[in-house]
Amino acid sequence: MxxxxxxxxxxxxxxxxxxxxxxxxxxxxxxxxxxxxxxxxxKFRQRERLRAAGVDAVRSAVITGPGDVPAALERVGAPAIVKPASGGGSRDVHLVHSVAEAVELVGRLPASPAEPFVVEEYLVxxxxxxxxxxxxxxxxxxxxxxxxxxxxxxxxxxxxxxxxxxxxxxxxxxxxxxxxxxxxxxxxxxxxxxxxxxxxxxxxxxxxxxxxxxxxxxxxxxxxxxxxxxxxxxxxxxxxxxxxxxxxxxxxxxDRVAFQAWNLAPIAPSRLERVDGAAEVRGQSDVVSYHTYVRPGTDLGGGVMVHRLDLLSGVSAHHERMFTAMDEALSALSFTFAFAHGRSTVTGRQLVDMPENRMAPLTRGGASTPRPPQPR
Incomplete structure (x- = not known):
């Protein structure tokens, strides 16, 4: 160059x-x-530098495998956040409440000396x-x-x-x-x-x-x-x-409020089959634009990383009106997904609460995992 x-x-x-x-x-x-x-x-070096400078006191520890977990939790306390030392988009970010839960989680995550994770104090x-x-x-x-x-x-x-x-x-x-x-x-x-x-x-x-x-x-x-x-x-x-x-x-x-909202791909693996309501949303009051990011027919791998299906942008006169505009737009959209157990159609407002988009209950005191598709 x-x-x-x-x-x-x-x-x-x-x-x-x-x-x-x-x-x-x-x-x-x-x-x-x-x-x-x-x-x-x-993220670990960042915390250490800021702690040394007297700017940030959030407790943190680095882990490269399940064997590091007990000492890390002793230093940080529980509950705690476990996340990659480097990365974004909420990739592999989890809340853990105990050593047993954290050990099971880290055993399933790609933690290693080459890709360490950090355990951080949970901020309420x-x-x-x-x-x-x-x-x-x-x-x-x-x-x-x-x-x-x-x-x-x-x-x-x-x-x-x-x-x-x-x-x-x-x-x-x-x-x-x-x-x-x-x-x-x-x-x-x-x-x-x-x-x-x-x-x-x-x-x-x-x-x-x-x-x-x-x-x-x-x-x-x-x-x-x-x-x-x-x-x-x-x-x-x-x-x-x-x-x-x-x-x-x-x-x-x-004197106005700009907003953006997006619908998230389900945690459970699926295929996006249909998106309906886009034309209606684009004509709604306060909506500036609506873009889809995932074509129907696309396989979605699932997981807890932020995977946006779309992006809604708008401008409102105040915050209260902003929430009304987002609710109107998300309610007008509908998504059809094919899961291993069958098809589901939900509105944008319902999508975050569908069973396939929730964390599964803790298992044997272990970590929350994506709810797996059920066989037919």
């Missing part, structure tokens, strides 16, 4: 962060340093229904200066930890907003972030916001919400930072 004298480099892909950092270093281009990138993609969120109990902060960093662009509100999680919706702006009181932004600034500094777009998630607990995780790239689908609320062009902002420009942006100030 050197003969082409590139002016900048960036990525929006979590898995490409280390490769992009290596190229940036070789080409002397602005990007996260290799150390910062390593801290961003390794406040009951904020119909809102979710967590949020994220979207930040642009230029020459070490952090500009917080927006605080993203979230919908309730579907077990075990699958996201269902998000919106701009989050609804929170001024004191909580101030604390969330202060913590984000401290996290950015502690991890050595000097340049680029970052995404930081917090659980809204009874004792204040607590860090869930930090990501060294822009949050998913944020460009769309920024455009619908009069915010900056985030793709252009990321490119300007990559080109070495100094960027400073104000926190979003808007």
């Amino acid at each position: 050197r003969p082409f004298f590139p002016d900048g480099i960036l990525t929006f892909n979590e898995t490409l962060l280390p490769f992009t950092a290596a190229l940036a270093e070789e080409l002397d281009l602005p990007f996260h340093s290799r150390e910062t990138t390593s801290l961003a993609v390794d 969120g406040r009951d904020l229904a119909p809102f979710g109990d967590y949020l994220s902060v979207e930040t642009a960093v230029s020459y070490g200066h952090a500009s917080h662009i927006a605080i993203t509100g979230k919908g309730p999680l579907v077990p075990p930890f699958r996201e269902t919706a998000q919106f701009w702006p989050a609804l929170l009181d001024p004191d909580e907003q101030t604390e969330v932004l202060r913590l984000t600034t401290d996290i950015v500094a502690a991890l050595g972030v000097r340049t680029g777009m970052v995404h930081t998630e917090f659980k809204r607990t009874a004792t204040g916001p607590r860090l869930i995780e930090f990501n060294g790239r822009m949050g998913g689908f944020m460009q769309d919400m920024s455009a619908h609320t009069g915010g900056p062009d985030l793709i252009a902002t990321a490119a300007r930072i990559a080109l070495g420009e100094r960027v400073s942006l104000p926190l979003l100030d808007t």
Whole structure:
């Protein structure tokens, strides 16, 4: 690449962060340093660095197999979260309540020295229904200066930890907003972030916001919400930072609410056979767009990773109207799946509660698993 004298480099892909950092270093281009990138993609090292800096005190331990579980649970306590040290989209993220449960779970997960998992303190969120109990902060960093662009509100999680919706702006009181932004600034500094777009998630607990995780790239689908609320062009902002420009942006100030919601593939393996109601949804009030991501006839492997079937985008006058608009749209959609035991047709509103989209009960004191298809 050197003969082409590139002016900048960036990525929006979590898995490409280390490769992009290596190229940036070789080409002397602005990007996260290799150390910062390593801290961003390794959830255990990230916690350790933030603990040493006095920014985050969430207990965590690394495990490479079932034999590591007892010591990890003794350090972290139960209940606890088990998840890959690197990864996204809620891949293999589970809640465990005991050593026996964790040992069985880790025995079925691909934990190894090459792909370690982490056990983390379970953060209990406040009951904020119909809102979710967590949020994220979207930040642009230029020459070490952090500009917080927006605080993203979230919908309730579907077990075990699958996201269902998000919106701009989050609804929170001024004191909580101030604390969330202060913590984000401290996290950015502690991890050595000097340049680029970052995404930081917090659980809204009874004792204040607590860090869930930090990501060294822009949050998913944020460009769309920024455009619908009069915010900056985030793709252009990321490119300007990559080109070495100094960027400073104000926190979003808007008189409307942009939202996104999506339907999740079932936990049990299936085949998507039909999607009905798309035309009706696209004509509904407050809906800006509706895109399907999975064609009918596609086999779905199941599992607990966030696998979006579609994406609904809209704009409402306020948060209450937003929930009404999402409910109207999700109720108008219907999905037909073929499972091993037969076919099921449900609306988008019913999909999260269908038996094939729930975690199975604990078995012999062990981990929750996807409910398997039943033979005919």
